[in-house]
Amino acid sequence: MATDPIPSSLFQSAVFDEYLDNARMHAGHYLRRLPDRHVAARAGRDELLSALRMPLPQHGDEGGEVIDLLAQQAERGAVACNSPRYFGFVVGGAYPVALAADWLVSTWDQNAGIYAISPLVSVVEEIAGQWLLDLFDLPRESGVGFVTGCQMANFTCLAAARHQMLRRAGWDVEADGLQGAPRLHVVASAESHVTIDVALRYLGLGTRSVHRVETDAQGRMNADRLRKVVASIEGPMIVCAQAGNVNTGAFDPLREVAEVVRERGAWLHVDGAFGLWARASESLRGLADGIELADSWATDAHKWLNVPYDCGVAIVRHAQDHREAMTSQAAYLIQTHGEERDAVDWVPEFSRRARGVPVYATLRALGKGGVQDLIDASCERARQMADALRTADGVQVLNDVVLNQVLVRFGDDDDLTRAVIAGVQRDGTCWLGGTTWQGKAAMRISVSNWATSEDDAERSVAAILRVFHALHAAAGTA
Numbered sequence: 006m007a008t009d010p011i012p013s014s015l016f017q018s019a020v021f022d023e024y025l026d027n028a029r030m031h032a033g034h035y036l037r038r039l040p041d042r043h044v045a046a047r048a049g050r051d052e053l054l055s056a057l058r059m060p061l062p063q064h065g066d067e068g069g070e071v072i073d074l075l076a077q078q079a080e081r082g083a084v085a086c087n088s089p090r091y092f093g094f095v096v097g098g099a100y101p102v103a104l105a106a107d108w109l110v111s112t113w114d115q116n117a118g119i120y121a122i123s124p125l126v127s128v129v130e131e132i133a134g135q136w137l138l139d140l141f142d143l144p145r146e147s148g149v150g151f152v153t154g155c156q157m158a159n160f161t162c163l164a165a166a167r168h169q170m171l172r173r174a175g176w177d178v179e180a181d182g183l184q185g186a187p188r189l190h191v192v193a194s195a196e197s198h199v200t201i202d203v204a205l206r207y208l209g210l211g212t213r214s215v216h217r218v219e220t221d222a223q224g225r226m227n228a229d230r231l232r233k234v235v236a237s238i239e240g241p242m243i244v245c246a247q248a249g250n251v252n253t254g255a256f257d258p259l260r261e262v263a264e265v266v267r268e269r270g271a272w273l274h275v276d277g278a279f280g281l282w283a284r285a286s287e288s289l290r291g292l293a294d295g296i297e298l299a300d301s302w303a304t305d306a307h308k309w310l311n312v313p314y315d316c317g318v319a320i321v322r323h324a325q326d327h328r329e330a331m332t333s334q335a336a337y338l339i340q341t342h343g344e345e346r347d348a349v350d351w352v353p354e355f356s357r358r359a360r361g362v363p364v365y366a367t368l369r370a371l372g373k374g375g376v377q378d379l380i381d382a383s384c385e386r387a388r389q390m391a392d393a394l395r396t397a398d399g400v401q402v403l404n405d406v407v408l409n410q411v412l413v414r415f416g417d418d419d420d421l422t423r424a425v426i427a428g429v430q431r432d433g434t435c436w437l438g439g440t441t442w443q444g445k446a447a448m449r450i451s452v453s454n455w456a457t458s459e460d461d462a463e464r465s466v467a468a469i470l471r472v473f474h475a476l477h478a479a480a481g482t483a
């Protein structure tokens with residue numbers, strides 16, 4: 006039935022309540038089932054298309070029915086990646102207060118780009134940014150931008166780096182672009198995350214000419230090699246280091262790296278998508294020793310802080326360079342000239358979601374102690390799983406479990422390892438993925454969810470070993 010135009014009296018009618026109550030009911034159902042449901046998706050593209058696809062109708066369906074349909078399809082079509090037994094990639098699950106704050110964000114529907122549209126969001130994000138600097142113990146005068154994820158955080162930080170390094174070489178990259186610009190060298194760890202390469206592509210710096218620095222068995226940048234590489238290149242330079250290798254969780258030797266980079270007068274950027282959170286834990290912060298000497302830091306809130314997707318954070322020591330690389334001005338924009346903060350000055354987006362609000366809510370509800378407990382507990386569960394797995398015959402843990410990441414190999418065999426991973430995914434008790442680590446197939450376990458308990462870790466290990474033993478027995482009898 007067509008309902009156009011929708012009268013504003015709908016605000017007073019029961020329509021919002023009816024839809025929201027319906028969504029609330031579906032959400033409650035989804036969340037209650039989450040800890041016990043099959044973790045993988047059960048429906049694939051064909052099933053979902055046949056349930057959801059139709060020619061775009063001339064007259065729309067009733068809204069409540071549309072919500073029912075989507076909720077129904079999530080039962081089989083969604084992966085329970087916010088389940089306490091989801092260990093794939095590096096993925097958190099929405100913490101309760103973060104989810105509730107995110108609902109408010111959608112309800113308020115603020116365009117968080119400029120203060121003039123939302124003093125509330127501007128102030129909340131200003132505070133959330135200061136809290137993060139305090140939590141990570143980074144320079145309090147740094148610029149902070151809430152972006153979609155660490156991909157865009159890397160982009161934003163590297164844009165600020167490009168701005169400063171070329172300005173110091175007498176070049177205005179925002180006005181003149183890169184054509185005819187002095188050569189800007191990029192040095193990165195051989196193990197840098199793929200999103201660093203993507204950011205370099207977006208920034209016109211390309212990937213082919215990146216100077217790659219060798220890493221050790223844990224994936225840590227070799228500082229002596231870095232020193233040699235840096236000494237062999239002249240001109241403006243950006244060095245990309247890493248806090249938290251996506252496979253092993255290892256940290257580059259950041260203090261040494263920072264000293265080399267500072268001596269050279271280059272810019273040091275650190276990708277700390279999840280590793281930066283080690284700074285919130287007294288027992289782990291030594292891993293990130295020296296990180297405070299960097300010029301910029303990229304991290305995620307949707308991973309280890311467990312806010313709902315999406316939220317990354319770009320932090321730049323030199324706020325002026327950060328702002329000059331990002332700011333946009335247009336005649337109709339009402340930008341502030343005082344203390345008030347316009348998000349457009351700090352992020353690539355123009356119109357944007359108020360993604361700093363769930364960060365504020367979560368930090369306020371957890372406090373420093375709560376964040377520390379969350380980080381420590383994830384690492385404790387990772388160690389628990391590694392210890393239980395490595396005691397089984399034929400199972401190897403390939404990395405030093407320094408953080409929340411574990412690499413596991415079965416029968417010292419690529420095919421068997423991949424078969425175990427596929428078998429565990431089918432089994433549905435937990436979900437984890439695979440990788441190739443230094444030429445060998447490995448299972449990746451990443452513990453990043455606030456809800457993962459000792460019992461979840463135990464049940465998951467049991468499922469992994471059950472699948473491994475069954476495959477092993479089948480191979481023996483074949």
Ligand SMILES: *Cc1c(COP(=O)(O)O)cnc(C)c1O
Nearest residue numbers: 154155156198200251276278305
């Ligand atoms: C996840 C990750 C990224 C990319 O973050 P997104 O939030 O997916 O954009 C970058 N670097 C590292 C080390 C990561 O783990």
